Amino acid sequence: NLTQRLSGVIKNLRGQARLTESNIQDALREVRMALLEADVALPVVKEFAAQVKEAALGHEVIGNLNPGQAFIGVVHRELTRLMGEHNDALNLTTTPPAVILMAGLQGAGKTTTCGKLAKLLHDQHKKKILLVSCDIYRPAAIEQLRTLATQLGIDFFASDISQKPQDIALAALDFARKHHHDVLIVDTAGRLAIDEAMMAEIQQLHATLKPIETLFVVDAMTGQDAVNTARAFGEALPLTGIVLTKMDGDSRGGAALSVRHVTGRPIKFIGVSEKPNGLEAFHPERMASRILGMGDVLSLLEEAQRGVDHGEAEKLAKKMQAGKGFDLNDFKMQFVQMRKMGGMSALMDKLPAQLSQAAADSKVDDKSINRLEGIINSMTPQERSHPELIKAQRKKRIADGAGVKVMHVNQLLNQFEQTQKMMKMFSKGGGMAKMMRSMA
Numbered sequence: 001n002l003t004q005r006l007s008g009v010i011k012n013l014r015g016q017a018r019l020t021e022s023n024i025q026d027a028l029r030e031v032r033m034a035l036l037e038a039d040v041a042l043p044v045v046k047e048f049a050a051q052v053k054e055a056a057l058g059h060e061v062i063g064n065l066n067p068g069q070a071f072i073g074v075v076h077r078e079l080t081r082l083m084g085e086h087n088d089a090l091n092l093t094t095t096p097p098a099v100i101l102m103a104g105l106q107g108a109g110k111t112t113t114c115g116k117l118a119k120l121l122h123d124q125h126k127k128k129i130l131l132v133s134c135d136i137y138r139p140a141a142i143e144q145l146r147t148l149a150t151q152l153g154i155d156f157f158a159s160d161i162s163q164k165p166q167d168i169a170l171a172a173l174d175f176a177r178k179h180h181h182d183v184l185i186v187d188t189a190g191r192l193a194i195d196e197a198m199m200a201e202i203q204q205l206h207a208t209l210k211p212i213e214t215l216f217v218v219d220a221m222t223g224q225d226a227v228n229t230a231r232a233f234g235e236a237l238p239l240t241g242i243v244l245t246k247m248d249g250d251s252r253g254g255a256a257l258s259v260r261h262v263t264g265r266p267i268k269f270i271g272v273s274e275k276p277n278g279l280e281a282f283h284p285e286r287m288a289s290r291i292l293g294m295g296d297v298l299s300l301l302e303e304a305q306r307g308v309d310h311g312e313a314e315k316l317a318k319k320m321q322a323g324k325g326f327d328l329n330d331f332k333m334q335f336v337q338m339r340k341m342g343g344m345s346a347l348m349d350k351l352p353a354q355l356s357q358a359a360a361d362s363k364v365d366d367k368s369i370n371r372l373e374g375i376i377n378s379m380t381p382q383e384r385s386h387p388e389l390i391k392a393q394r395k396k397r398i399a400d401g402a403g404v405k406v407m408h409v410n411q412l413l414n415q416f417e418q419t420q421k422m423m424k425m426f427s428k429g430g431g432m433a434k435m436m437r438s439m440a
């Protein structure tokens, strides 16, 4: 990923006083390569690289950041900017019912997203929702929406498939008015590829319904193809937003850049599972981090530089690099570092998703950190560097010393083992170790 690519660049740029045309050449090439790997479309990559170059040149290297880190900061900021800076929420401020029209290819996730949106607007915004399907070509598609609606307890308008899509839509709109629905969500038919009949049909639907939101639903896994689809829909319809589905898959998020770029419309949501609750607001900054391959790299580095004992970080990095020798002393040192960096909760937001999940799984929080530290303090130096020595009798002694139960000592040893595994995992990728090293 981009971070791995850039870590080499960081090293090369180290010692340079500022970013210049010549010393960022390699870095820019890595950015281009990484974005292509992340499935960003070529024209978008080119334009983006040019923007990064412009922003990076004349960028003063501030404070403790070395030019490599400063460069990553520029990339992160430009990525965020390209994707729109902030989350754009749905706009439903109109005389009810507010109509939401879904557009997109078959299989993009329109019907699923209809259900997710209905649930979200119902649960979080207490809206009264009506769902209707205009997919008259596939009765199964209408059934799919009906089933979803029933499951979620959302009102469903039964379509008469002998009618034209816009007549069904009008009937649903009329029904929604009479029954005081706040929102009408209109599912539509999609084709496997863009064709004129489909575009004409959805344009007619749009003209009939005058929706306040016209959402283009696109599968993030389609990568490069997403660009062409987005362009076609963007030209046919005045889109108000984009839903990027299947972001839980292998997608590296590149489609987010491309789709935003070609349509100029904001990505409002991402789909993160098949389940009805698998819809999240889109946050450009987080997506930039995802494309970069990790959490909020720059602010993590900044905080690290402010608070962390560089000598310790370097030692830890070495051990992690080797993938062994990580002992309870290091485990404890991590808590100390964490506290300096604002505690676990502050850190969790910024860690790469995988690592932050691992931390969550190991149930380390700010309160338990203090207890864990107390327990380790009750151990002898020998026990700390050779945790495998800690058997029943020693456990009892340590527990008594720290004023906890043996159970807590066992918990700590389990957490230690998990962390050790995690460290090995990351040291294999080299990512975390490199990151710790770059802090030092």
Ligand code: GDP
Pocket (backbone or CB within 6 Å): 104, 105, 106, 107, 108, 109, 110, 111, 112, 113, 190, 245, 246, 247, 248, 249, 270, 271, 272, 273, 274, 278
């Ligand atoms: P439509 O043809 O555009 O209506 O697409 P569907 O809503 O029927 O979705 C096609 C397939 O994609 C279904 O199997 C969905 O369960 C799946 N799907 C939709 N959105 C997501 C998502 O965000 N994540 C995952 N993993 N699957 C999704």
Ligand code: MG
Pocket (backbone or CB within 6 Å): 107, 110, 111, 112, 135, 141, 187, 188
């Ligand atoms: Mg469908």
